[in-house]
Amino acid sequence: MNKNEIAQLMVKDSSIIKSNALKVIDTLVTVVGDVLKKKQGKVTLVGFGTFKVIDKKAKVGRNPKTGAKINIPKKRVPKFVAGKVLKTLVK
Incomplete structure (x- = not known):
């Protein structure tokens, strides 16, 4: 489902127009x-x-094509942890 489809569902379930939903x-x-x-x-x-950010440590990886070792730098990545209600709805 993409942003436009979500906006359409918001329009259907509420009294807002699509441009406002977007x-x-x-x-x-x-x-x-x-x-x-x-x-x-x-x-x-x-x-x-x-929604939170986790810090990934630097590590050594491998180039899958050549097998050569490469250094992968540390980085910050976004993470989403589902809440209880969402988990229940998905089951």
Whole structure:
């Protein structure tokens, strides 16, 4: 499901128009991204889940084509942990 399909469902289930639904989705993504940029940023939507950033350590990997060892630098990556309500809905 893509952003437009989600917006259509929002229009169907509420009294907002599609352009406003798209703005809400874009704003949510922007706000979550801005919070996660901060060192200890975390966004929790109770029942839905938590967006956070985890730090991956540097490691040595292998080039699958040549088999040569390569250094993979440390990096910060976003992670989503589903909440209880969302987990229950999916079961």
